[in-house]
Amino acid sequence: MSHIKKLRQRIAVRFQKISKKRLMFGISKNLLAIILELAIIFPIIWIVSASLRSYNSLLTTTLQIIPPNPTLDAYYWVIFQSSFWTWLRNSLFVTLFTAGLVLLVASPAAYAMSRFTFLAKKPLLYSLVFIQFVPGLLMFIAFFYLLIFFGLYDNLFGLVLIYTAFLLPFNIWNLKAFFDTIPKDIDEAALIDGASYLGAMFYVVFPVSLPGIAVTAFFSFLTAWNEFIVASIVLASEENYTIPIGLYRLNQTTYQTNWPLFSALSVLASIPIVIVFMIAQRYLRAGLAIGAVKG
Amino acid sequence: MADVLLENVTKEFEGGVVAVKDLYLEVKDKEFVVLLGPSGCGKTTTLRLIAGLETPTRGNIYIGGKLVTNVEPWARDIAMVFQSYALYPHMSVSDNIAFPLKMHKRPKAEIQDRVSKTAESLEIKQLLDRRPRQLSGGQRQRVALARAIVRNPKVFLMDEPLSNLDAKLRVLMRIELKKLQKRLGVTTIYVTHDQTEAMTLADRVAIQFNGVLQQYAPPTEIFAHPKNRFVAGFVGTPPMNFIEGKLKPWGNLVMLEAEGFSIMLNPQLNEQLGESLKTLSLDVTYGIRPEDIEISEKGEPSEWVKGEVYGVELLGSQNVVHVQIDKTRIVAIAPATKLYQMGEKIWVKLTSSRAQLFDKETEKTLTSSSS
Numbered sequence: 050m051s052h053i054k055k056l057r058q059r060i061a062v063r064f065q066k067i068s069k070k071r072l073m074f075g076i077s078k079n080l081l082a083i084i085l086e087l088a089i090i091f092p093i094i095w096i097v098s099a100s101l102r103s104y105n106s107l108l109t110t111t112l113q114i115i116p117p118n119p120t121l122d123a124y125y126w127v128i129f130q131s132s133f134w135t136w137l138r139n140s141l142f143v144t145l146f147t148a149g150l151v152l153l154v155a156s157p158a159a160y161a162m163s164r165f166t167f168l169a170k171k172p173l174l175y176s177l178v179f180i181q182f183v184p185g186l187l188m189f190i191a192f193f194y195l196l197i198f199f200g201l202y203d204n205l206f207g208l209v210l211i212y213t214a215f216l217l218p219f220n221i222w223n224l225k226a227f228f229d230t231i232p233k234d235i236d237e238a239a240l241i242d243g244a245s246y247l248g249a250m251f252y253v254v255f256p257v258s259l260p261g262i263a264v265t266a267f268f269s270f271l272t273a274w275n276e277f278i279v280a281s282i283v284l285a286s287e288e289n290y291t292i293p294i295g296l297y298r299l300n301q302t303t304y305q306t307n308w309p310l311f312s313a314l315s316v317l318a319s320i321p322i323v324i325v326f327m328i329a330q331r332y333l334r335a336g337l338a339i340g341a342v343k344g
Numbered sequence: 345m346a347d348v349l350l351e352n353v354t355k356e357f358e359g360g361v362v363a364v365k366d367l368y369l370e371v372k373d374k375e376f377v378v379l380l381g382p383s384g385c386g387k388t389t390t391l392r393l394i395a396g397l398e399t400p401t402r403g404n405i406y407i408g409g410k411l412v413t414n415v416e417p418w419a420r421d422i423a424m425v426f427q428s429y430a431l432y433p434h435m436s437v438s439d440n441i442a443f444p445l446k447m448h449k450r451p452k453a454e455i456q457d458r459v460s461k462t463a464e465s466l467e468i469k470q471l472l473d474r475r476p477r478q479l480s481g482g483q484r485q486r487v488a489l490a491r492a493i494v495r496n497p498k499v500f501l502m503d504e505p506l507s508n509l510d511a512k513l514r515v516l517m518r519i520e521l522k523k524l525q526k527r528l529g530v531t532t533i534y535v536t537h538d539q540t541e542a543m544t545l546a547d548r549v550a551i552q553f554n555g556v557l558q559q560y561a562p563p564t565e566i567f568a569h570p571k572n573r574f575v576a577g578f579v580g581t582p583p584m585n586f587i588e589g590k591l592k593p594w595g596n597l598v599m600l601e602a603e604g605f606s607i608m609l610n611p612q613l614n615e616q617l618g619e620s621l622k623t624l625s626l627d628v629t630y631g632i633r634p635e636d637i638e639i640s641e642k643g644e645p646s647e648w649v650k651g652e653v654y655g656v657e658l659l660g661s662q663n664v665v666h667v668q669i670d671k672t673r674i675v676a677i678a679p680a681t682k683l684y685q686m687g688e689k690i691w692v693k694l695t696s697s698r699a700q701l702f703d704k705e706t707e708k709t710l711t712s713s714s715s
Contacts (some may be wrong), residue, residue, distance in 0.1 A: 166358075219364030234430035237397050240417040241424045241501075242491070248418075254441075257432045 100312035123313035136295035144204055147212040147273040148266045151220055159224035160250050177218040203285040212273045220265045225260030263332035270325055292318045346408030346498040353403030355389055365555040376525050377537045378546035386555040387535045391501050396420050408498055423492035423582045426500040429484045431476040437487050438472040444495045462603040479619045482513050500532040516616040539579050551575050573707040576631050589629040600630050604670025605649050612697040616711040629699040637676035643691030653688045
């Protein structure tokens, strides 16, 4: 009898130990998550907060998330008194064209790489990886000469071409990897059902690959939207500025950095990205290919 | 509706693998031909060559008398059912079935009409709005079939279409498939590794092994008169028993001397053997199907051979008895009522008019006279 009692006690103690351990683990896990989330969210909150301040109240020494006299002055100035709309138009032009051009070139290229065998396919694929080892700015000197040669310096389309060139290698690989996961049977079924190679690609493979294509488009959009260095070199005249350049030049117009203006423009600049993400997200769901073949 | 002709077709893949070797195959109009063989025998490659998904290294392919060797798949007027079904996952069932018609630019009204009629004939009308992923295996199979028959193609190609179904459904679909093919009267070429499927479905079976056509004949003939040892062993369950030995004349008769025992050949078998063969002491393989072997508790030494029961498989309708005769083990079929015990001494009669003799070296038949 007594040893059963002992055993029970031992189990109880052990159970307590485990549950204490688990509790500690649970608390520390969540604490870490909260700290990480704060670290990510804080700058965004700070920018939003800064954009609502007046020029003078920003430099207070006290840490206040909600500014004492919140005002939309900065937004008003950015929207109605700066060249915001020109920059937005330029940015949209560059990003949409870049994303479109990347898709237009990368999708068929990746499809060919995934489905067909042809001369020097492997060297071609590996050279795409190798290109990415070269720092982008190193290549930029060559790009710069090319732009001048073709008369595309200080031209938004020149910028589109450079972005596309930078984005293509990665996206071709990315899309190829995605196409590789789609069973070849369905292209072949389409070919037999009367579609040409292009038909099979457009009617069957691309629609099934929407998640992969959406990732490519979103990634290209994001990169082109945020890019600063190349744009600052290629674009000279003010009417060609994209938003990142505008943001930078905004600081140079005054003696001191006008943080509320800077913040307001930053907040406004991030809105299109959020919208694009919300649209793309619908197509980012994976698993569209389930059900094609036996399952 | 058309006949199909493969004229000395060879397909060699990169790296020197020869999947199909010098194949001559003629499929008549409205015929149901099954390509049968173990995996890697070249049967699927043959089908893909006919579909135009592969191009032959040598030889020509004709469909309906027209040379199509270098014609792209979409211009061959064929339909194919894939082992994986290969339904378009982003389209509804009705769009899946309509796809071949859309690709051939049929008018909208006709498409609608044909899709609904086809769906009705395959009893999938209630599924038309669903997506492939919402269907069961059997339903997907029907949709794949519907997509193939909707366009009235010249030739149906089927690549193991039943292999992903469970056993019961497979038997059911087998019968329906055969009926459908007879009703539509479309030339059909069907690939399988399942010999039961081949025997039940085919007008003619083409057995392939290592890329080479072994025999091309109606199922009954393949079963009764296999051309070589491979065909004899591949068709039939349980498979044919093979006993190796030497032929020796024995008066008017011929005897097979195996290791530790001998078998008197059936007089009918003797007649099929050429005269010269009887006088030579030739190394042969004697083949006899399990169902042609008789088992008994007692027997005469002249025709019967003594053995020991090695094991018994009870199948319900019949018992499969494994018998050890000296160093040879054979399989025989006994009625379900006969229960033999392991280790029991029994007699088996291996003399049968349906037995086969094969040359040990070339493995070719010595007895099958026809084809």
